[in-house]
Amino acid sequence: MLAYTLxxxxxxxxxxxxxxxxxxxxxxQVPGDPLMNDKAVSAEIRANLEAKYGLDKxxxxxxxxxxGNMLTGDFGISFTQQNRKVNxxxxxxxxxxxxxxxxxxxxxxxxxxxxxxxxxxYRNRLPDIIIMFLVILGIxxxxxxxxxxxxxxxxxxxxxxxxSIIPVAGxxxxxxxxxxxxxxxxxxxxxxxxLMRSSMLEIVNEDYIKTARAKGLSPTRIFxxxxxxxxxxxxxxxxxxxxxxxxxxxxxxxxxxxxPGLGRYFVQAVQQLDYTVIMGTTVxxxxxxxxxxxxxxILYGFIDPRVRLS
Amino acid sequence: xxxxxxxxDLEVEFSTYGGTVKAVRGVSFDVxxxxxxxxxxxxxCGKSVTVQSLMGLIPMPPGRITNGTATLNGKSxxxxxxxxxxxxxxxxxxxxxxxxMSSLNPTMTIGDQIAETLKVHRGKSDREAFSxxxxxxxxxxxxxxxxxxKQYPFEFSGGMLQRAMIAQSxxxxxxxxxxxxxxxxxxxxxxxxxxxxxxxxxRTENMSxxxxxxxxxxxxxxxxxxAVMYAGQVIESxxxxxIFYRSSHPYTLGLKEAMPSxxxxxxKSLTPILGSPPDLFKxxxxxxxxxxCPYAMSVCAEHLPPATRISESHEAKCWLHHAxxxxxxxxxxxxxxxxG
Numbered sequence: 004m005l006a007y008t009l010x011x012x013x014x015x016x017x018x019x020x021x022x023x024x025x026x027x028x029x030x031x032q033v034p035g036d037p038l039m040n041d042k043a044v045s046a047e048i049r050a051n052l053e054a055k056y057g058l059d060k061x062x063x064x065x066x067x068x069x070x071g072n073m074l075t076g077d078f079g080i081s082f083t084q085q086n087r088k089v090n091x092x093x094x095x096x097x098x099x100x101x102x103x104x105x106x107x108x109x110x111x112x113x114x115x116x117x118x119x120x121x122x123x124x125y126r127n128r129l130p131d132i133i134i135m136f137l138v139i140l141g142i143x144x145x146x147x148x149x150x151x152x153x154x155x156x157x158x159x160x161x162x163x164x165x166x167s168i169i170p171v172a173g174x175x176x177x178x179x180x181x182x183x184x185x186x187x188x189x190x191x192x193x194x195x196x197x198l199m200r201s202s203m204l205e206i207v208n209e210d211y212i213k214t215a216r217a218k219g220l221s222p223t224r225i226f227x228x229x230x231x232x233x234x235x236x237x238x239x240x241x242x243x244x245x246x247x248x249x250x251x252x253x254x255x256x257x258x259x260x261x262x263p264g265l266g267r268y269f270v271q272a273v274q275q276l277d278y279t280v281i282m283g284t285t286v287x288x289x290x291x292x293x294x295x296x297x298x299x300x301i302l303y304g305f306i307d308p309r310v311r312l313s
Numbered sequence: 314x315x316x317x318x319x320x321x322d323l324e325v326e327f328s329t330y331g332g333t334v335k336a337v338r339g340v341s342f343d344v345x346x347x348x349x350x351x352x353x354x355x356x357x358c359g360k361s362v363t364v365q366s367l368m369g370l371i372p373m374p375p376g377r378i379t380n381g382t383a384t385l386n387g388k389s390x391x392x393x394x395x396x397x398x399x400x401x402x403x404x405x406x407x408x409x410x411x412x413x414m415s416s417l418n419p420t421m422t423i424g425d426q427i428a429e430t431l432k433v434h435r436g437k438s439d440r441e442a443f444s445x446x447x448x449x450x451x452x453x454x455x456x457x458x459x460x461x462x463k464q465y466p467f468e469f470s471g472g473m474l475q476r477a478m479i480a481q482s483x484x485x486x487x488x489x490x491x492x493x494x495x496x497x498x499x500x501x502x503x504x505x506x507x508x509x510x511x512x513x514x515x516r517t518e519n520m521s522x523x524x525x526x527x528x529x530x531x532x533x534x535x536x537x538x539x540a541v542m543y544a545g546q547v548i549e550s551x552x553x554x555x556i557f558y559r560s561s562h563p564y565t566l567g568l569k570e571a572m573p574s575x576x577x578x579x580x581k582s583l584t585p586i587l588g589s590p591p592d593l594f595k596x597x598x599x600x601x602x603x604x605x606c607p608y609a610m611s612v613c614a615e616h617l618p619p620a621t622r623i624s625e626s627h628e629a630k631c632w633l634h635h636a637x638x639x640x641x642x643x644x645x646x647x648x649x650x651x652x653g
Binding site for chain 2: 209210211213214215216217218219220221222224228229232233306307308309
């Protein structure tokens with residue numbers, strides 16, 4: 004298990020290096036640079052600025068400077084925001100996105116497993132049909148629509164109660180987090196529900212379920228001890244990438260609910276060609292994704308003994 | 314005779330998109346204490362469906378038991394709700410399956426799976442049940458049982474898994490062990506070991522075995538009595554000697570002809586049974602074997618042959634045993650012996 008974990012970690016470091024390199028190359032292929040912004044600057048100022056930020060050096064040298072700084076954990080200073088280090092941006096705003104994302108994943112995973120198992124039990128009967136209809140909605144309707152609907156619901160709820168029970172937007176307390184994390188997790192929940200349902204239906208026909216019935220176990224015991232644990236494996240597999248997708252993709256929801264997450268800076272930086280912020284956040288998100296996948300893989304090993312030893 | 318299980322006129326059908334399949338069409342047999350009943354027949358003749366419907370293992374829907382009774386020690390066991398069925402499943406009847414590789418839960422240790430039966434039916438504590446599981450594994454000759462009990466199915470070989478399955482099915486000392494093609498997925502030397510183990514345990518536990526197989530060599534080695542199934546019906550039943558030496562149904566004869574033997578002339582080619590079994594979406598009105606039978610008569614296609622009692626233990630469903638039917642040398646050995 005230790006060797007397995009170590010192997011995964013080394014592979015993870017290499018992956019992050021690839022991400023960093025690819026980001027660097029891609030960014031330097033994009034026409035323009037951070038100094039070409041709305042205000043035109045004279046050639047001398049431009050040369051001075053380029054020298055200050057190291058943009059006058061050859062690309063390969065810039066690459067190694069970038070890698071070196073990255074290894075010491077320094078992503079540099081933002082080009083567009085006054086006196087702000089990329090590290091500060093990440094430190095201030097990532098915890099917000101991560102909290103929101105993890106809560107969303109929690110909703111998505113528990114909901115997905117629960118609804119998926121339920122639909123499999125009631126296959127082709129009313130609960131299945133209703134839930135699967137909602138699942139299609141959840142997958143096809145974009146999150147900003149749900150975000151707006153969620154806000155509308157909160158507004159109505161609060162006006163009905165005559166006081167603010169759950170805040171409509173903003174950040175700070177747990178009640179602030181409820182609606183946005185549910186909205187953010189909805190798509191993933193729908194996806195996981197489908198996955199869980201098909202996985203459950205597949206497992207029902209497995210020989211060992213027949214064995215369990217021949218052993219005289221109660222349907223409840225078979226469901227929890229034999230079916231659920233095996234059916235959950237494919238769900239856990241996709242959970243890693245889904246965590247990353249949710250934490251990084253939360254930017255629309257963050258915008259609608261006025262949540263000070265990292266997503267906003269990420270998108271802004273791309274629009275303004277803020278090299279350091281793009282690089283910093285991309286590498287950071289990349290590393291985060293890799294870490295999540297590793298954690299899920301290790302978790303997988305605990306549930307499926309076959310993975311542990313191979 | 315001490316009859317434990319008695320099945321009468323069992324009929325099972327499945328509703329599918331293509332229509333209704335009449336998989337089992339009136340099967341009757343008895344199992345007495347300590348004997349081995351072999352149910353033989355080719356794929357799709359209803360062997361597995363018969364025993365699975367007794368155990369309540371066929372999915373309903375689409376499956377449906379439309380007729381018949383089955384009594385275990387005098388109590389009816391057909392169409393019971395799960396809670397009722399679980400009073401005998403795993404307790405009075407144990408069952409093992411064809412493919413041991415997929416018949417055990419991949420995410421539970423072997424010991425825990427065996428212990429589970431004891432915890433559920435015998436109310437044993439975790440530790441007690443686990444140590445009993447280790448004992449059961451020892452009884453099925455699994456070396457280093459206490460270590461192996463903590464391992465997962467993927468760490469076992471096929472033969473070892475089938476031993477573990479047997480250990481699991483024996484946990485509550487059942488009166489009957491149903492073995493649904495227990496050796497089909499195993500290679501020949503392992504087959505012999507598993508069969509040997511079953512015979513040994515049968516002697517020590519005084520347990521009955523219902524053995525489902527399509528391998529006549531296995532039947533000859535294991536069975537006391539044999540029921541030959543064809544197209545959802547038992548077409549001949551009797552002691553193992555009745556079936557092998559006094560075969561009274563052309564299908565049984567055909568099976569024997571198709572079986573390799575080391576006493577026959579080695580250059581003689583085996584004779585297969587030509588054709589394929591009838592479509593059970595539209596079961597034949599007459600004898601199911603009629604289309605493939607070398608001795609078929611016009612009556613065979615129109616009327617179901619009645620069961621003819623050939624001797625005290627021996628029955629066959631074939632029109633050739635009718636008083637007015639022509640004598641076929643191979644089928645009427647017994648009659649001829651009596652006459653001569």
